[in-house]
Amino acid sequence: MNHLDLLTFARGSALNWALIIFTAGVVLRLFEILGLGRKADLAKPRLDSPGSGWRTMFTRSLPPEGMLKRDPVTYIGGYVFHVGLFLGIFFFAPHIEFFRSMTGLGWPALPSALVDASVVAAIVALAALLAHRLNNPVKRMLSGFGDYLAWALTLLPLLTGYMAYHHLFVEYTLMLALHLFSVELLLVCLPFTKLFHTFSVFISRWYNGEIFGRKGVAS
Amino acid sequence: MSATLAKGINSFKEVLDAPIASFFSSCVHCGLCAEACLFYTETGDPKYTPIHKLEPLRRVWQQEYTLLGKLGKMLGLSKPVTDEELEEWKPLVYNSCTMCSRCAMVCPVGNDMTYMIRKMREGMAASGHAPAGLVSATTRSVEIGSPMGIRLPAVKAQMKHVQDDTGIEIPMDVAGAEYMVLMSSMEIINFPEYLAAIARIMKQAGKTWTLCSEAFEATNSGIQIGASDIAKVLVQRVVDGAEKLKVKTVISPECGHAFTALRWEGPNLIGRAYTFDVQHILEVLDDFRSAGLLKTSGFEEARLTFHDPCQIVRRGGLLDQPRNLLNLVAKNYVETKDHGKMNWCCGGGGGVSAIEEAEPLRLQAFKVKKAQLEETGAKTLVTACANCRIVLEEGLEHYHMNIPVVGLTELIAEHLKEGE
Numbered sequence: 238m239n240h241l242d243l244l245t246f247a248r249g250s251a252l253n254w255a256l257i258i259f260t261a262g263v264v265l266r267l268f269e270i271l272g273l274g275r276k277a278d279l280a281k282p283r284l285d286s287p288g289s290g291w292r293t294m295f296t297r298s299l300p301p302e303g304m305l306k307r308d309p310v311t312y313i314g315g316y317v318f319h320v321g322l323f324l325g326i327f328f329f330a331p332h333i334e335f336f337r338s339m340t341g342l343g344w345p346a347l348p349s350a351l352v353d354a355s356v357v358a359a360i361v362a363l364a365a366l367l368a369h370r371l372n373n374p375v376k377r378m379l380s381g382f383g384d385y386l387a388w389a390l391t392l393l394p395l396l397t398g399y400m401a402y403h404h405l406f407v408e409y410t411l412m413l414a415l416h417l418f419s420v421e422l423l424l425v426c427l428p429f430t431k432l433f434h435t436f437s438v439f440i441s442r443w444y445n446g447e448i449f450g451r452k453g454v455a456s
Numbered sequence: 457m458s459a460t461l462a463k464g465i466n467s468f469k470e471v472l473d474a475p476i477a478s479f480f481s482s483c484v485h486c487g488l489c490a491e492a493c494l495f496y497t498e499t500g501d502p503k504y505t506p507i508h509k510l511e512p513l514r515r516v517w518q519q520e521y522t523l524l525g526k527l528g529k530m531l532g533l534s535k536p537v538t539d540e541e542l543e544e545w546k547p548l549v550y551n552s553c554t555m556c557s558r559c560a561m562v563c564p565v566g567n568d569m570t571y572m573i574r575k576m577r578e579g580m581a582a583s584g585h586a587p588a589g590l591v592s593a594t595t596r597s598v599e600i601g602s603p604m605g606i607r608l609p610a611v612k613a614q615m616k617h618v619q620d621d622t623g624i625e626i627p628m629d630v631a632g633a634e635y636m637v638l639m640s641s642m643e644i645i646n647f648p649e650y651l652a653a654i655a656r657i658m659k660q661a662g663k664t665w666t667l668c669s670e671a672f673e674a675t676n677s678g679i680q681i682g683a684s685d686i687a688k689v690l691v692q693r694v695v696d697g698a699e700k701l702k703v704k705t706v707i708s709p710e711c712g713h714a715f716t717a718l719r720w721e722g723p724n725l726i727g728r729a730y731t732f733d734v735q736h737i738l739e740v741l742d743d744f745r746s747a748g749l750l751k752t753s754g755f756e757e758a759r760l761t762f763h764d765p766c767q768i769v770r771r772g773g774l775l776d777q778p779r780n781l782l783n784l785v786a787k788n789y790v791e792t793k794d795h796g797k798m799n800w801c802c803g804g805g806g807g808v809s810a811i812e813e814a815e816p817l818r819l820q821a822f823k824v825k826k827a828q829l830e831e832t833g834a835k836t837l838v839t840a841c842a843n844c845r846i847v848l849e850e851g852l853e854h855y856h857m858n859i860p861v862v863g864l865t866e867l868i869a870e871h872l873k874e875g876e
Binding site: 293304452 | 478488
């Protein structure tokens with residue numbers, strides 16, 4: 238199998254299977270969570286914060302007063318990583334072309350140099366967050382295999398994408414195939430690792446905001 | 457009913473619901489909850505990280521309610537929860553969690569650790585891993601009627617004492633009164649000034665009120681230890697008393713968890729909405745204030761500050777009421793750093809103050825409160841929870857700080873205009 242065959246496979250059946258497992262996994266996990274249900278709350282709610290759950294989905298992205306100072310690495314590293322990753326995935330011109338070919342939907346891209354910089358920033362942030370995870374006693378105690386696996390699964394697409402864009406080390410066609418495989422690996426694992434927070438964070442934040450909102454402590 | 461591991465695990469399975477599943481699914485192990493927890497910040501010991509306190513519950517969820525977890529269990533790859541582990545977790549789930557909810561306010565993915573600890577304690581109690589201090593408080597609540605072993609004659613003695621002091625008759629079992637007043641054991645034993653304050657305030661406001669001989673105790677150790685069946689019995693007493701006397705509103709006293717038990721958990725425990733309202737005393741007082749029924753005179757001159765009880769503010773929604781009331785009677789009122797819904801717990805909530813072996817840790821955690829107070833330079837500390845008050849007094853004494861602690865209700869009563 239030459240490099241082009243590999244790329245064809247990565248773009249073809251490998252991608253299809255990855256997307257099928259990803260979609261089925263996400264649906265299954267959502268069902269696992271929401272299927273547990275919860276009892277109706279019979280206590281009379283306070284009425285001064287309607288929509289608290291929906292608002293908390295967004296407001297919880299900001300650090301409460303005083304928290305930034307307590308753990309700047311986690312907050313700043315977290316922002317830089319998430320923003321960098323988001324721009325890298327959704328605003329890189331070839332990615333948009335790829336989405337357009339699959340869904341027919343497209344949107345304007347950001348200049349490649351800017352996306353490139355944001356990806357570098359995301360990679361640096363990931364490295365800093367790993368170092369922090371290994372050094373901070375709380376994080377180290379909480380961390381297990383799943384945390385390091387999730388870290389590696391997230392780094393690989395960023396790294397291979399960067400290397401493909403800059404034509405580094407490996408022949409371009411092969412690098413592109415490797416980039417696609419790393420994305421497919423990420424898609425397959427996402428529903429079954431802590432990376433599922435990509436979806437569940439909106440559910441947990443909603444519950445938090447709703448529980449507090451009923452008590453009149455709006456987010 | 458004897459406690460066994462199987463009952464505990466079953467209880468874990470029963471309490472697991474969609475919110476908890478979403479919380480465990482979302483946790484990215486960022487550790488920020490530790491930075492919000494006074495037991496971690498004041499000790500630096502990572503085992504006090506809030507989400508870590510829930511680890512046995514998380515594993516039961518993972519093994520019972522996720523596909524991968526079930527596969528792992530079938531193949532014998534997962535680590536089952538054992539009695540030894542739960543015993544090891546006892547100090548984490550009880551001694552070092554006041555259910556203050558500060559962590560739930562900062563978690564970036566929105567996990568409500570208090571919601572989970574409350575439910576996890578059901579399984580801890582069912583498996584026999586609850587602390588002795590809470591077990592005996594709960595037993596006294598069921599058998600005698602109060603966690604501190606107070607019976608009706610003690611209440612009657614206090615009524616007489618207050619009547620003699622104030623010259624106001626203390627009503628008991630008066631059907632059709634607007635308000636039914638509850639007390640916490642702490643108020644009956646240590647702070648009789650609460651009842652006197654209520655009598656004078658109600659008289660000035662011209663409101664009818666009553667105590668209830670069958671339901672005078674507001675506290676509920678069932679929700680602290682994690683025994684919903686017992687919590688239900690205790691709430692039912694209040695509901696029966698209030699419905700028998702046909703009162704409009706039941707007043708929860710200056711006690712944090714009593715308010716949580718009555719206001720938020722009660723209807724869910726008894727399985728129906730109440731036929732009456734439940735208000736915290738601060739809500740009642742603030743209503744009186746805005747209706748012009750609370751006439752005060754004079755101001756406290758000393759610099760004073762307010763300790764927001766967690767269950768009253770963060771889990772109760774009473775943020776403005778205490779401030780409105782303080783401004784009525786205090787000129788030199790200062791806020792602590794992190795006041796209001798980000799206030800630091802006194803360290804003794806959620807049943808912790810009833811656990812003898814938790815005392816050294818509680819006093820260590822009090823350092824955060826000490827620093828908060830010192831920064832304000834306040835000469836008087838006001839609060840609105842009798843348990844906070846005792847815990848604060850003990851902490852202040854331990855650190856040789858000479859700051860008196862007073863209840864907000866009695867502070868207001870001290871400034872009531874005489875003869876109105």
